[in-house]
Amino acid sequence: MTTPSRRQHLTLEPLDLRFNNQGGLHPVSPGYLTAPAASLLTPNSGVFPQSPWAASPSSAVDGSSYFPSSPSSRLPPQSAKSPLSPGFSKLLRQARSFTNLGSKRSRRPAVELASRLPPEIWLKVFMHIPLFLLPPVTLACRSFYSLAQPMLFSTISTHPRVAARANAATQKYHKSVFQRVQFFFSPRICPSIVECSISPPSPEEHGDITDNLIDVIFESLPKLPNLKVLGCRYVRLTPKRLDVLQRLQLTSLSLEMCFGDMMDFADAPSVALQEVTFKYSDAAMGREPNPCLLFLSPNHLEQLHATTTSILVTLANSSPFKKLRTLEIPVECVTSTDLFPALSRCPAVEHLSIHVDSVPYPRPPFESLPDGVLPLLKTYRGPHSLAATFLRGRSPREVDVSLPCHPSRLEASLAGVERSLQSLSFRLDGVELPSSLLGAIHKYFPVLKSLAVKEPALSSSDIQNALRSVPAHRMLEEVTLRIQGRDKFNLWIPPDESAADAVSSFRKTLPALLVAYPQLKIIKLLHGAEGAVVKWCRSTLDGNFIQVSA
Numbered sequence: 001m002t003t004p005s006r007r008q009h010l011t012l013e014p015l016d017l018r019f020n021n022q023g024g025l026h027p028v029s030p031g032y033l034t035a036p037a038a039s040l041l042t043p044n045s046g047v048f049p050q051s052p053w054a055a056s057p058s059s060a061v062d063g064s065s066y067f068p069s070s071p072s073s074r075l076p077p078q079s080a081k082s083p084l085s086p087g088f089s090k091l092l093r094q095a096r097s098f099t100n101l102g103s104k105r106s107r108r109p110a111v112e113l114a115s116r117l118p119p120e121i122w123l124k125v126f127m128h129i130p131l132f133l134l135p136p137v138t139l140a141c142r143s144f145y146s147l148a149q150p151m152l153f154s155t156i157s158t159h160p161r162v163a164a165r166a167n168a169a170t171q172k173y174h175k176s177v178f179q180r181v182q183f184f185f186s187p188r189i190c191p192s193i194v195e196c197s198i199s200p201p202s203p204e205e206h207g208d209i210t211d212n213l214i215d216v217i218f219e220s221l222p223k224l225p226n227l228k229v230l231g232c233r234y235v236r237l238t239p240k241r242l243d244v245l246q247r248l249q250l251t252s253l254s255l256e257m258c259f260g261d262m263m264d265f266a267d268a269p270s271v272a273l274q275e276v277t278f279k280y281s282d283a284a285m286g287r288e289p290n291p292c293l294l295f296l297s298p299n300h301l302e303q304l305h306a307t308t309t310s311i312l313v314t315l316a317n318s319s320p321f322k323k324l325r326t327l328e329i330p331v332e333c334v335t336s337t338d339l340f341p342a343l344s345r346c347p348a349v350e351h352l353s354i355h356v357d358s359v360p361y362p363r364p365p366f367e368s369l370p371d372g373v374l375p376l377l378k379t380y381r382g383p384h385s386l387a388a389t390f391l392r393g394r395s396p397r398e399v400d401v402s403l404p405c406h407p408s409r410l411e412a413s414l415a416g417v418e419r420s421l422q423s424l425s426f427r428l429d430g431v432e433l434p435s436s437l438l439g440a441i442h443k444y445f446p447v448l449k450s451l452a453v454k455e456p457a458l459s460s461s462d463i464q465n466a467l468r469s470v471p472a473h474r475m476l477e478e479v480t481l482r483i484q485g486r487d488k489f490n491l492w493i494p495p496d497e498s499a500a501d502a503v504s505s506f507r508k509t510l511p512a513l514l515v516a517y518p519q520l521k522i523i524k525l526l527h528g529a530e531g532a533v534v535k536w537c538r539s540t541l542d543g544n545f546i547q548v549s550a
Contacts, residue, residue: 122147127151135152138152150189156196158196158200197230236258246268277306278307304327311342312342326351327349332361335363352374352390361383364389369389380396380400384414388416398423398424399425410426423449439469448473452524454526462484464508478521495532534549536548
């Protein structure tokens with residue numbers, strides 16, 4: 001993929017589009033392929049090809065939408081029964097008004113103004129436009145079409161239907177499915193795809209149609225020159241598919257319940273991946289061959305995430321992973337005899353995450369890690385009771401307690417963490433933030449710079465009462481709290497009202513926050529069921545706080 005020259009300028013021309021009889025914009029086949037993310041493509045990569053189904057509306061099945069045809073096509077004369085739906089007529093008007101190209105009178109000045117900007121600038125502008133607003137941008141003019149439309153295809157996902165439903169479809173339907181796959185792997189789309197997810201039905205629901213489709217997708221993956229991230233779920237790892245995976249230039253691979261015959265690849269070199277995610281259950285791993293070894297390269301792996309304890313055996317029997325910085329393992333690993341041998345093969349790990357699916361969880365039979373095991377550990381995420389166990393004797397910088405906990409138990413666990421901690425995040429059971437817990441945190445961690453209390457939701461008076469009797473902490477620079485709206489008994493509050501409650505809470509609690517934390521620079525207030533954030537930053541000019549996000 002080449003980068004456009006800085007001297008190259010855009011030529012903005014009005015764009016006429018031919019719509020199908022359903023007014024479709026996105027290539028979203030029901031349950032098959034979607035493209036929901038953004039990426040970059042050069043403006044000279046050619047015109048958008050005709051999709052296999054754009055020219056023939058009759059090839060649609062189950063109400064799936066079509067691609068508009070190439071910008072070079074012309075809109076045919078509209079009959080009394082226009083195929084252009086009112087909704088997309090409005091969409092087209094919005095797109096033209098977006099670029100000020102809606103009328104002949106304003107067309108030339110807009111072209112002259114926009115042509116002064118090189119395509120690199122427009123690409124940066126389009127990157128900040130929400131994905132759902134990009135389709136109108138692609139309809140504005142020919143150059144915007146060429147620049148913005150490939151952004152819709154950096155991530156593609158496959159979601160084939162269950163076999164029972166697929167087998168009931170017609171032969172015409174099966175043909176259209178493969179045509180859609182061919183379209184996504186066409187030369188125009190291929191350079192823009194960075195991430196691909198293959199998620200067929202569970203193995204019990206596999207059928208010949210689904211298997212053939214997956215084979216076609218795997219055979220086409222080498223055509224994607226910029227593919228870096230691949231996710232597979234319930235995909236059988238046949239020798240042919242494993243051979244494809246070995247030939248891809250991936251940086252990240254995620255496998256969820258993917259099994260197969262690994263005997264042909266027992267002596268094959270590991271795939272050079274920087275990040276690997278294994279989502280397997282221990283029960284399933286006991287019945288199937290372990291696929292982990294093929295995808296763990298000691299010379300390349302930097303991040304490893306696993307939900308199965310069998311990963312410990314693979315790590316313990318491998319060469320040292322000298323580049324591995326991030327490690328996530330299930331909490332069941334703490335009782336395994338392979339834990340210390342496996343961790344000793346990861347001397348460079350700085351970030352450790354203990355994954356917990358359910359409570360109660362097993363307790364480790366040791367009080368601390370042996371000397372020489374994870375000596376560089378700086379970040380811990382997991383249950384509060386294991387924090388001191390893994391961090392004792394280290395110099396931690398960040399602790400993120402992943403499960404809600406009782407304030408008194410959290411206080412007891414934090415007492416065993418080294419005093420070098422700089423960032424602390426947790427959630428509490430109950431409805432209040434005790435002053436005793438805040439006081440203990442101030443005492444335990446004198447160089448703490450960031451504190452986040454994600455639960456419970458606190459009213460303005462709750463925050464003021466919690467801060468009133470605690471000693472000031474003069475190193476803290478960032479605080480995050482969840483606020484309680486005025487209508488606390490309502491399960492859902494409109495986002496605008498919830499944000500207004502956060503602003504009101506900020507005004508009421510700011511004096512108390514500044515007394516407790518004189519060096520405070522950033523305040524984040526969480527609000528609403530969606531976890532929205534309102535953020536304020538302290539100005540370096542006058543010291544006042546300025547709202548930077550809503």
